[in-house]
Amino acid sequence: MIQINLLADNVQAQKPAGMTSRTQAIPVHSPDLDLDLDMDEEPKKKSKLPLILGLGAALAIGGGAAAYFAGQGEEEVALPAATGTKTTKPAKPAETPKAEAAKAPAKDSVKAEAPKPAEVKTEPKAEPKPEPKPEPKVAVKPEVKPEPKAAPAAAGPSVRAAPLPANSLADVLSKSHVSAVSGEKPNRFDALTPAGRTAYQKFAFQRILAILRQITPADGLGFSKVRLASPGLISIQGTATKADALVAFQKGLAAQSLADTSTATGKDATFAVVARLPFNPSFGGMAVPATDVRKALQQAVDLAAPQGLALKASAGRSETVAGAKRTSWTLTGQGGWDAISGWMAGLQSAASPIGFTELVITAGDKGKLQVTVTAVCYGP
């Protein structure tokens, strides 16, 4: 963790050559907080000081007793009994060696007795110290602080963003200049090359799905069918359990520059929304013609698998469109939103020549989404 604090000068001394570090610290200073307190949750290493002190005390007592016993002979046997009256339990074990000590020589009795008081004294001192510290930290904080109410509301970026006027994105993009590509760019989908069309379809579908995920309210709106059609049409059917949610959704579509938005509501709070992504001549996709459409299809299916989207392809159907041979397939499978988006992104990254004319998402089994895609590819 790199720590810089530009509220003051802080320069570290130079280290020997070749030494690097990931966690460099420039101390954080706060005017009103005691920052020396240990905030680490990890249990602190037990200090050995109490143990050493305890052992020292025991040895001192033992040594003192040894000296005393050595000088007193048998009379000292009564001493442990007298000290044992201070505490009830330790007194008992102290008495057993007493009898033995009476028989044995004085030196031996001292050795047997000495360690016992040491155990009794050191343990209570060493153990309780580290334990009480972490307890209040864990217990107090979560209960006192209520679950942050502001987070879900404040966290939604779509709520904060000022809505763009409809078509503004397309207007601006159509005026922008691209230095990388010379010549005039087509300003209609129809004017694109066949390979350009498939590249645009991937871009448009991915963009629409991203917008849809971004603006859909967390609750109050349920989709039963989402249909995307080339080059950038979307129709959604569903149920709005909260009237505000549908309004917010419509505003979100407009804010994201989806044009020609229209909504129809039906019985039982059902609704249908249609919108269009205006053609964007600067979509930046790579138009790569296919050399082998079968391989292109296989690559598309293979790219879906790692995303958790197992697709099955129907038999291909070939036709001639705009003077080029086009093969189309119907791909079906089940997966989540992430899987579909990830697949789209993967196809774009791999510059796949596959495009889409239609994508339909409905409810599938076990909470998954049923995906039906009409994929197309131009080429031999």
Next chain:
Amino acid sequence: MARKPQTAIGLELGARLVTLVAYDIPHRQIQLVAMENAPQGWAQDISLLGEMLRNWLGSLGLEKKTCVFGACISGHDVPLRLVELDAEEDVESALREELSAWSGADGNAFFLNGQNLSKGAHGLPAHLLAALPRARAEALRSAFDAAGYPLSSLGLDAVSVVNAFEKSQPSWQDHLAAVVKVDAPLAQVSWVREGAFAGHAVAVVAAEGEPLEPLSAELLRILKDGEGLCGAVASDCRAVLLCGEQGNDAGLASRLGAQLRADVQAMDAFSHTPFPSLEGNARQIAEISPQCAAALGMALALAEGVAR
């Protein structure tokens, strides 16, 4: 006796948006994320920021006594680079000399931070040099003081996103990666090599119209040329992590991804930090996390500093 700081508040003071991440230090989890529009022109008149902070932070109900505050500002217009120094030289005076040479101003007019972090272009230990004019730092400190939330730390967003990257993307720690913070019309590239800061570059385009298109072209140039990168070559870059206001723009990611060999993706800054209040809402976390990377990185660094 002062109470223990329980919460590290990381703020990113952007030109358009102020982002806040509250990190619960004892439980090591996100407590709160919030965003608010920044007052227009606050960089010129910092008192506007103080006013906004007082109202906004007050409305969030943060318990001042147990919070420690850190903020980061944009690193695009302040010196932030790696400097190789002779081992015998006095680090501070050498860095101040370098600073004077770059800025053309008196090096003593800056608060200066220097840390041994990585290796420079010649394979020698390099210092990360970060500097900020004293007057600006004092003005920011005063704004927070005036709002009633004393500032403990002031950092740079380009560094904070690297901290967030370190925490959230452990799988890329052993490679060369670029953390790109996109706040159109400017973007900052922070190079990270084997977990250490390895350079910084800035892309700026004209703010007119839709700046993402020319910005992506400028970013491509930086990422391909390895501008600002020390001790490595750009072709070794394995990952480009996008963050900032436009960090999850799919169009930008696809434009960059189509031209680069590296894996281009939006940075999921919260991937290794529990976020209980949004638990289960992975989609929303994924959407906000690129925007919160700098504030999160600030909060994490602050929490680590507190724990030391």
